[in-house]
Amino acid sequence: MKIANVSWGWTPIPEDTPHGDSLIKIADQIRELGFEAVDYLGTPEALDVFFNEKSSTELGEHSRKIGLEPNVFVFQDAVWNNPDEAVRADSLKHFEKAAQTAKWIGCKIVSALVPMPFGATPWTFNPMAPSLKQSYRLPADYCFQKDWDLLIDSYKKALAIAKKYGLRMSIECFPHSMISTPHAMLKVLEDVGDDDFGIQLDTNHLIDQHIDPEWTIYVLGGKRIFNVHCKDNDSISRGNIPAGCGICDYTAVIQALKNVGYQGNLAVELEFTDNPRRYNKQALEHLKLCVAGEY
Template sequence: MSRVNLAWLYAITKYGYPPSIGDMYKAVDDAARLGFKAIELEVFGEKNLVEVEEHKKVLRDYIESKGLKVVNVAAIFPELLSADERTRERGLEYFRRTAKLATYFNALMTQTDTFTPPIEFIERKPYSTTIAFGERYRVRIPANFSWRSFWKMLVDVMKRCALIAKDHGLLLAVEPRVGETVSNSDAMLRLLDEVNEDNFGAVLDTGHLHAAKELIPLSIEKLGNKIIYVHISDNDGRDNYHWAPGKGTIDWDSVFEGLKKYGYSGYIAIDVGGPDIKDRLDDEVLIAKKFVEEMGRKHGLW
């Protein structure tokens, strides 16, 4: 049986960010209708966290009634990397509560981001209000900004998150994302080495890495068995679009050969979406699902 699940980008694209609790139920319906047996969930911000906590039993029962398994419950709280220590502690408490939710939903892992560093973005800022791809950014570095101090704080926070996840029997995954603090596989590798917890691993996100001009098979070589989750999408190698695989320029045989080489046995999430394909979202997701299932069989992943 293939290990292909639906990423939360589908729900974000269709219902907004974050989806309301009512729309979360609709996203579950969508996943089942599209033939998936597993999904990921995401919690963004305190309001969304409280909503999911209040509805957790009904939501879990509903997910199970649709024959779906929850693979991952992502904890997306920018407070985690605030310059203010009290705000960071509040973010860590939100993360702890999300880890508790992940165990309640019988998930394998939780996930978080490294967010944008505290520099000044002129006009647009990545992922500030919604998911937008193909943007251009201009930045200004504040006079009092210290990269080394910020990195040290990032490592400390991620280590604490990894230990919280471990206490809940979970893996913790982070993905390099265009425009964020960790935006490529080398930065991810450095973070993995410095956090140095056995439950802390990387998401191989093909869309983000390809848009960052990475050679994805080489990224797999660098990260190796620290890849604990995969997000699959395609683009033209220039803009950070998230199209169905085969619609862009990624060398997919080499990607799957790399995953096979390192014995990857986790889930592969269909991470297709964005405003440019919203009007044909279901078709793109079904194309992606069929493509990944066939490539997985071709290369012996399942």
């Protein structure tokens, strides 16, 4: 079970378009800390202006040369359930660019995001408010089944693209999205119906919803979890904190993954931090102890 790091955790804004040798420098810093694998990310803009065969191949070759195994390439877009066919078609076009980029880099998985219900107006967190009334503010004619069917159809088309490039496809299930709970994850796996389609599990997203990650692992099973993001959450005020700084029991999580036969990585993901070296090192050291059964 390799411990990986995500490249987008080293930029002020994780969706920043890379330029020049920025990702090469990030890979060097990740490897210097002792990580063995790496995940990369591309927005539609980045796929249009930065990732080409030359830049992607060089990035993959450099990663492997320094001892970093590229694993996941994340496609940073979430319009899969947009009723506008042209919007969905453009997303699939960029997803194919992401799959091609993943292939050039040498990744094994191309990952996509789960959207909110279409038409929802998301609530925003107000730290000064004594209480929050949460609602999607959905339009009166909202139809869940239509929304769900569009989502599944888009994922099936994206999966076909991923398989054309010899890749598996995963989805990351954010809180407040259409697929945020273990049972919703089981439903999407059933409806897509392909063993090359799986879940990008994130411990922070689960704890943010007061869902136990260890139990979720047993619900899904090892074969349908393709990658695990290890970022912690204190369940009260903060998420997206280093492993070991919140309430996630990574010793239990790792043991559960072993028990269900999980074959993927543990990927440290920390975003929007002012000191990525410090906090990624902290998370790495904690996970090493947990993997060794010493914590």
